[in-house]
Amino acid sequence: MPTITLPDNRQLPFDEPVRVETVVASIGAGLAKAALAAKVNDVLVDLSYVIEQDASLKVITAKDPEGLEVLRHSTAHLLAQAVKALFPSAQVTIGPVIEDGFYYDFALERSFTPEDLESIEAKMQELAAKEYEVTRRVMGRDEAIAFFRDSGENYKAEIIEGIPAGETLSLYQQGDFVDLCRGPHVPNTRHLKAFKLMKVAGAYWRGDSNNAMLQRIYGTAWADEKALAAYLYRLEEAEKRDHRKLGKLLDLFHTQEEAPGMIFWHAKGWQLYRVIEAYIRRKLHEYDYQEIRTPQIADKILWEKSGHWAQYREEMWMTSTENRDYAIKPMSCPLHVQVFKQGLRSYRDLPLRLAEFGSCHRNEASGTLHGLMRVRQLTQDDGHLFIREDQIEAEASKLLDLVYEVYHDFGFDDVHCRLSTRPDKRVGEEAVWDKAEIALQQVLERKGVQWTLQPGDGAFYGPKIDFKLRDCLGREWQCGTVQLDFQMPGRLEAYYIDEVGNKVVPIMLHRAVLGSMERFIGVLIEHFAGKFPVWLAPVQASILTVSDKQAEYAQKIYESLKKEGLRVEKDLRNEKIGFKIREHTLQKVPYLIIIGDKEVNSSQITLRSRSGEDLGAMSLADFTSLLEKESALLGRGKS
RNA sequence: GCCGGAGUAGCUCAGUCGGUAGAGCAACUGAUUCGUAAUCAGUAGGUCGUGUGUUCGAUUCACAUCUCCGGCACCA
Numbered sequence: 001m002p003t004i005t006l007p008d009n010r011q012l013p014f015d016e017p018v019r020v021e022t023v024v025a026s027i028g029a030g031l032a033k034a035a036l037a038a039k040v041n042d043v044l045v046d047l048s049y050v051i052e053q054d055a056s057l058k059v060i061t062a063k064d065p066e067g068l069e070v071l072r073h074s075t076a077h078l079l080a081q082a083v084k085a086l087f088p089s090a091q092v093t094i095g096p097v098i099e100d101g102f103y104y105d106f107a108l109e110r111s112f113t114p115e116d117l118e119s120i121e122a123k124m125q126e127l128a129a130k131e132y133e134v135t136r137r138v139m140g141r142d143e144a145i146a147f148f149r150d151s152g153e154n155y156k157a158e159i160i161e162g163i164p165a166g167e168t169l170s171l172y173q174q175g176d177f178v179d180l181c182r183g184p185h186v187p188n189t190r191h192l193k194a195f196k197l198m199k200v201a202g203a204y205w206r207g208d209s210n211n212a213m214l215q216r217i218y219g220t221a222w223a224d225e226k227a228l229a230a231y232l233y234r235l236e237e238a239e240k241r242d243h244r245k246l247g248k249l250l251d252l253f254h255t256q257e258e259a260p261g262m263i264f265w266h267a268k269g270w271q272l273y274r275v276i277e278a279y280i281r282r283k284l285h286e287y288d289y290q291e292i293r294t295p296q297i298a299d300k301i302l303w304e305k306s307g308h309w310a311q312y313r314e315e316m317w318m319t320s321t322e323n324r325d326y327a328i329k330p331m332s333c334p335l336h337v338q339v340f341k342q343g344l345r346s347y348r349d350l351p352l353r354l355a356e357f358g359s360c361h362r363n364e365a366s367g368t369l370h371g372l373m374r375v376r377q378l379t380q381d382d383g384h385l386f387i388r389e390d391q392i393e394a395e396a397s398k399l400l401d402l403v404y405e406v407y408h409d410f411g412f413d414d415v416h417c418r419l420s421t422r423p424d425k426r427v428g429e430e431a432v433w434d435k436a437e438i439a440l441q442q443v444l445e446r447k448g449v450q451w452t453l454q455p456g457d458g459a460f461y462g463p464k465i466d467f468k469l470r471d472c473l474g475r476e477w478q479c480g481t482v483q484l485d486f487q488m489p490g491r492l493e494a495y496y497i498d499e500v501g502n503k504v505v506p507i508m509l510h511r512a513v514l515g516s517m518e519r520f521i522g523v524l525i526e527h528f529a530g531k532f533p534v535w536l537a538p539v540q541a542s543i544l545t546v547s548d549k550q551a552e553y554a555q556k557i558y559e560s561l562k563k564e565g566l567r568v569e570k571d572l573r574n575e576k577i578g579f580k581i582r583e584h585t586l587q588k589v590p591y592l593i594i595i596g597d598k599e600v601n602s603s604q605i606t607l608r609s610r611s612g613e614d615l616g617a618m619s620l621a622d623f624t625s626l627l628e629k630e631s632a633l634l635g636r637g638k639s
Numbered sequence: 640g641c642c643g644g645a646g647u648a649g650c651u652c653a654g655u656c657g658g659u660a661g662a663g664c665a666a667c668u669g670a671u672u673c674g675u676a677a678u679c680a681g682u683a684g685g686u687c688g689u690g691u692g693u694u695c696g697a698u699u700c701a702c703a704u705c706u707c708c709g710g711c712a713c714c715a
Contacts, residue, residue: 201709365714544675574672
C-alpha cells in the first residue's frame with residue numbers, strides 16, 4: 001500500500017504497487033506528457049519503474065538537469081539506432097552523456113564521412129517521429145552475453161564479460177534496436193527533437209591506444225529548438241575568442257610550418273608577455289624567491305641520473321657534439337638542483353626558493369599541438385623550493401596563496417584544482433609516496449579549497465596539485481602546478497647539513513604558477529576575448545587626428561604620454577575619423593584619444609572608450625591619472 | 640603518434656567534372672582635409688602547401704610528404 005510523497009509534501013495513497021507513469025498521470029496530463037523520468041527516494045528511475053513501498057517522488061522533465069541528461073542519453077541511443085539502420089555492419093559500443101551533449105562509439109570497417117553524418121541525423125529525425133516506446137527489460141549476465149554475441153555485437157558482449165557473473169542487466173529497446181544500458185531513458189522517442197550531430201572523430205576502444213580505433217560521433221541535444229539554437233550561437237561566439245584567430249587579428253604572434261609548435265612572438269604579443277613576466281617578477285620578490293638562469297642543454301648523463309631519460313626519452317630533443325650526447329632541457333629541475341648543490345648548504349638556508357623563466361623544449365606528439373596551448377617550446381614560470389620535511393605544509397600552503405592571488409589578479413576566479421596521485425610509471429618507495437600524497441591532501445584540506453582527485457596522474461617523482469583554466473570552448477588546460485618530490489634531490493646527490501651535522505637530502509617542491517607563459521597567454525587572450533585590461537593591453541591608447549591640421553599637437557601628446565611610460569600609438573593618416581575609430585576599435589585598444597581643432601584650441605584631449613562610450617574632453621593629466629588608477633586594478637576590475 | 644577533414648593573393652574566401660585562376664578587405668598611387676565603427680578612383684599582387692607520377696597538358700587525377708583544424712591516446 002504505497003503512499004507517495006510529492007515535493008510539495010502532497011501525499012498520494014495507492015492500494016497496490018504502482019508504476020511511476022501512473023502516478024504522474026494522476027497528477028496531471030500536462031506533466032504526464034512532459035515527464036522523462038523520475039526520482040524515487042532520490043534515485044533516478046524510468047517512468048516504467050514500479051513503486052512498491054512508501055516513497056518520495058519527483059517527476060523529471062527536460063527542464064531539470066537530470067532530465068536533460070536522460071534526454072541526451074536517449075538521443076545517443078537514437079543515434080545508435082539510426083547508424084544500425086543505415087550501416088547494419090556497424091557494431092555499437094558505448095554512448096555516454098558528456099557536457100552539452102553525448103557521443104557514441106562505433107566499430108565499422110570504413111570511416112563515417114561528414115555526409116554520412118547528415119544522413120544519420122535525418123534518419124534519427126525519422127526514427128524519433130515514429131514515436132517508438134522505449135521499453136526496459138532485465139536479463140541475466142550470461143544470457144546477455146549470448147544475446148549480443150548472436151547479434152554480432154562483440155564489443156557489447158566484451159563489456160558485459162567484464163561485469164561479475166550472476167548480475168542482472170537492463171536492456172532498453174526502441175523499435176528493433178536493443179542496447180545494454182543502465183538507464184534511465186525517456187519513455188518514448190517522441191521526446192527527442194532538438195538535437196544535432198556535431199562531428200566525427202577517431203577514439204580508441206576502451207581509451208587504450210593499443211586497441212582498435214573506433215569511430216566516435218559527437219552530438220548535442222537540448223530540451224527544445226530554442227535551447228539548441230542558443231547553444232550553437234554560443235559556440236559561434238566562442239570561436240570568435242579563439243586565441244589563434246585573435247593572435248593573428250591583433251598581431252600578437254604567429255606560427256609557421258618550419259617551426260611546428262613554436263611561437264614567433266610579434267611586438268604586441270611580446271609586450272603582453274613582458275608585462276606578465278614583470279608582474280611575476282614582482283611576486284617572486286614578494287615571496288622571497290631568487291631568480292636564476294640555467295643552461296638550455298645538458299649532458300644526457302644528468303637526465304639519466306634525474307630519471308627523465310628513463311621516463312621521457314621520447315619527448316626529449318637531443319643534440320650531440322664531440323661524441324657527447326646532450327638533451328635540450330625539457331624542464332629545469334635537474335639544473336636547479338645543480339645550483340642548490342654549489343657550496344655547502346645548511347639547514348639554515350632552507351627553504352631555498354629558486355625561480356627561472358625556463359625555456360624548455362619538449363617533443364610533443366604532432367597531433368597534440370594547439371596554438372599557444374600546447375607547444376614544443378615553452379617557457380615555464382618555474383620554481384623549485386628546497387625544504388625540510390617540517391616545512392612542507394607551510395611552503396605548500398604559501399604556494400596555494402600565491403597561485404590564487406595571481407589568478408585573481410588576472411581575473412580568473414573559476415580555477416579547477418586537482419590532486420594527482422602516483423602513476424604507474426614512477427620511481428621511489430611506496431611509503432614515501434604515501435607520505436607525499438597525504439601531505440598534499442592535508443594542505444588542500446586546511447586551505448579549504450575545492451579540489452578533485454585524479455588518481456594515477458602524478459609526476460613520476462611525486463604527487464602534484466594542478467590548477468586548470470578553461471579555454472573559450474570549455475576545454476581545460478593545466479596551468480599552475482605544485483609538485484612534491486622526495487626523489488630527485490637524492491638521485492642528484494643534493495644534501496644539506498642539519499642541526500647535528502648530518503648530511504640530509506632536502507625535499508623539493510616543483511612549482512609553476514602560470515604554468516607555461518605561452519599557454520597562460522593563450523587562455524588569457526580567450527578569457528578577455530582580446531580586450532585586455534589596461535595594465536596588460538599592448539597598446540593602451542591610440543591618438544587619432546581628425547585631419548592633417550592637428551598632426552603637430554597630436555605628436556606632442558604622443559611624446560608626453562610616452563614619457564609617462566604609457567604604451568601609445570598615433571594615427572595621423574589622412575583618413576576620416578570614423579575609419580580610424582573603426583580600425584583601432586577592432587584592434588581592441590582600451591582608449592582612443594581624439595584630436596581635432598577643438599582639442600588643439602583648448603589644449604585638451606577627447607576620450608573614447610573601447611566600448612564606444614564618449615568620455616568627453618579632459619586634460620592630459622586627468623587622462624594619465626585615469627589610466628594609472630585603472631592599471632592598479634590589474635585584471636580584477638572591468639575588462 | 641592514431642582516425643577524419645583542410646591547405647588557392649598579406650587576410651577572409653570563391654572557383655576549375657584536366658586547357659597554367661577570381662572577389663572583398665589590406666597594400667601602393669592619386670583625389671578628398673572630412674568630428675566618433677568602412678570617402679572615391681586607379682594600380683599591382685598568386686610556379687593554387689611540397690615532391691613524384693599519370694597525361695599533349697595537372698591548381699584540378701593518383702601516390703607520398705609537410706603543416707593546420709576537430710577528436711583520441713599522451714601531457715615531467
